[in-house]
Amino acid sequence: MDKIWDVIIIGGGPAGLSAAIYCGRAMRKTLVLEKKVFGGQIVLADIIENYPGFAEPIVPADLMDQMSKQCQRYGVVLENDEATALRREGQGWRIDVYQETLEAKAIIYAAGSLHRFLEVKGEKELLGRGVSVCATCDAPFFTQRKVAVIGGGDTALVEALHLAKFASRVSVIHRRDQFRAERILQKRVFQNDKIETIWDSLVLGFQGERKLEALEVHNKKTGRIDILPFEGAFLAIGTIPNTALLRDIVELDVNGYVVADLSLATGQPGLYVAGELIRGNRRQVAIAVGMGVQAALGCEDYLATLD
Amino acid sequence: MDKIWDVIIIGGGPAGLSAAIYCGRAMRKTLVLEKKVFGGQIVLADIIENYPGFAEPIVPADLMDQMSKQCQRYGVVLENDEATALRREGQGWRIDVYQETLEAKAIIYAAGSLHRFLEVKGEKELLGRGVSVCATCDAPFFTQRKVAVIGGGDTALVEALHLAKFASRVSVIHRRDQFRAERILQKRVFQNDKIETIWDSLVLGFQGERKLEALEVHNKKTGRIDILPFEGAFLAIGTIPNTALLRDIVELDVNGYVVADLSLATGQPGLYVAGELIRGNRRQVAIAVGMGVQAALGCEDYLATLD
Numbered sequence: 001m002d003k004i005w006d007v008i009i010i011g012g013g014p015a016g017l018s019a020a021i022y023c024g025r026a027m028r029k030t031l032v033l034e035k036k037v038f039g040g041q042i043v044l045a046d047i048i049e050n051y052p053g054f055a056e057p058i059v060p061a062d063l064m065d066q067m068s069k070q071c072q073r074y075g076v077v078l079e080n081d082e083a084t085a086l087r088r089e090g091q092g093w094r095i096d097v098y099q100e101t102l103e104a105k106a107i108i109y110a111a112g113s114l115h116r117f118l119e120v121k122g123e124k125e126l127l128g129r130g131v132s133v134c135a136t137c138d139a140p141f142f143t144q145r146k147v148a149v150i151g152g153g154d155t156a157l158v159e160a161l162h163l164a165k166f167a168s169r170v171s172v173i174h175r176r177d178q179f180r181a182e183r184i185l186q187k188r189v190f191q192n193d194k195i196e197t198i199w200d201s202l203v204l205g206f207q208g209e210r211k212l213e214a215l216e217v218h219n220k221k222t223g224r225i226d227i228l229p230f231e232g233a234f235l236a237i238g239t240i241p242n243t244a245l246l247r248d249i250v251e252l253d254v255n256g257y258v259v260a261d262l263s264l265a266t267g268q269p270g271l272y273v274a275g276e277l278i279r280g281n282r283r284q285v286a287i288a289v290g291m292g293v294q295a296a297l298g299c300e301d302y303l304a305t306l307d
Numbered sequence: 308m309d310k311i312w313d314v315i316i317i318g319g320g321p322a323g324l325s326a327a328i329y330c331g332r333a334m335r336k337t338l339v340l341e342k343k344v345f346g347g348q349i350v351l352a353d354i355i356e357n358y359p360g361f362a363e364p365i366v367p368a369d370l371m372d373q374m375s376k377q378c379q380r381y382g383v384v385l386e387n388d389e390a391t392a393l394r395r396e397g398q399g400w401r402i403d404v405y406q407e408t409l410e411a412k413a414i415i416y417a418a419g420s421l422h423r424f425l426e427v428k429g430e431k432e433l434l435g436r437g438v439s440v441c442a443t444c445d446a447p448f449f450t451q452r453k454v455a456v457i458g459g460g461d462t463a464l465v466e467a468l469h470l471a472k473f474a475s476r477v478s479v480i481h482r483r484d485q486f487r488a489e490r491i492l493q494k495r496v497f498q499n500d501k502i503e504t505i506w507d508s509l510v511l512g513f514q515g516e517r518k519l520e521a522l523e524v525h526n527k528k529t530g531r532i533d534i535l536p537f538e539g540a541f542l543a544i545g546t547i548p549n550t551a552l553l554r555d556i557v558e559l560d561v562n563g564y565v566v567a568d569l570s571l572a573t574g575q576p577g578l579y580v581a582g583e584l585i586r587g588n589r590r591q592v593a594i595a596v597g598m599g600v601q602a603a604l605g606c607e608d609y610l611a612t613l614d
Contacts, residue, residue: 284600
């Protein structure tokens, strides 16, 4: 091991890259580890209208490319590799990656969360082309169109209610015969005459050439399979935080999310968190960015104490 | 009173405008009140390098103009007026402005913070006559002149570096023996041969007939008081939160900052906060933006319960 990083940032999405910009500007030797695509899951989205600072819609991949370049402008190293273990050792932190062990004085953990997918045909191919994981982001694109929401929890019903302000018709497709969402949300959904529910049904596939055209829906009770036309389909079947490496180090809630306050410190020396893996997160680029900056400034305060 | 707003946002800086983008996109009737300049204090800055999403430096006024336009794209109304009172009444909120009382179902309070003054003799009298709180605004007036910057944080050093492009000499007067500013800024200041630092020193007064002529500077270590000639003096010693309207409504700390958690809810129904008036804030555009979005999403959850 020939060098010690000042900061290693785990995760190269909006939170991680924003943290990196600040660490780089603070003249800290900074490495960002990303196991998939720099930019994070947002690069899978089609366009983004709600990142403040752009009056016109922008392409998420372009936005994130700018953030990557902004990091490199300040000497940050971006590396495609996966952290497989994290531990405190001596006065610093060790991270195991594919073929070596890295050492850092401080860590910003911003590994995000993953959407649960149905893992059925057409789903990945049509993601960003009618299939969406974020109603807050994409609802306005489906004004006066027919959309489906897949799920039965709070998120599914909140998204259905939000979509009903835009879409001509919203069908909530759920595998059971009742929702597990809060009763007040259920009441609002049932009272909204733009929303219908399709019970006991599984989505077996997403159909469409270049964009979503229909869903293949299997009714478990009748055994029947219908091809239902939809221009939009919103997956709301949950998310999983990437917090496996933190399990024995910081406080996690029952779903594996990090419990944090506005400081984004963890109580562990030199360990900060940012982004979607925090309990109560809203899965918005702007929030992840703000948290990345906040975590980096806390981290810089910590590093200054070591200088 | 002929209409009830869904949301009134108090403050048109990065936090308020970002909140407004989300409220507008959620199809809420949204008003932003700003008593000075839309865009907030950041528009007084020269350039901004650390707002994530821009690989090259940008002009803050342009960034904030984009945010204003982004709000208007979603039907948000921006109005130059000052909120002078805020109170809960019935199921909503009332805001007194210059010539009327406005009504809203929910409030996002993002009124920012104000510059702090030394409160010493000559300061207010010579404000605008050599004493300034904004190097970007006033630097060109001091071309080839000798100026002082008072403070030791990021703002002080950014202002010193900017002033060094115009002034013949810049003296940074700081009460401690080291800066708390970003390291990269410190490095640039120390490397700039137009800038000198005067450590461990307090400014006791500003002297001059019709315009600033000299500063009375007390060295805390030697006990000596010097009268140092300066034609310009830039105050960069901190800020005071604009939370007077919240005093009897939410919990404030001893300095008047709002005590908040990641949700940015206040405990009062339909009242959210965002930006620099929150305890522990870092005065960064990206953080204010993230908070604005977070507050808007909480606000939207609240409004949905009323629908």
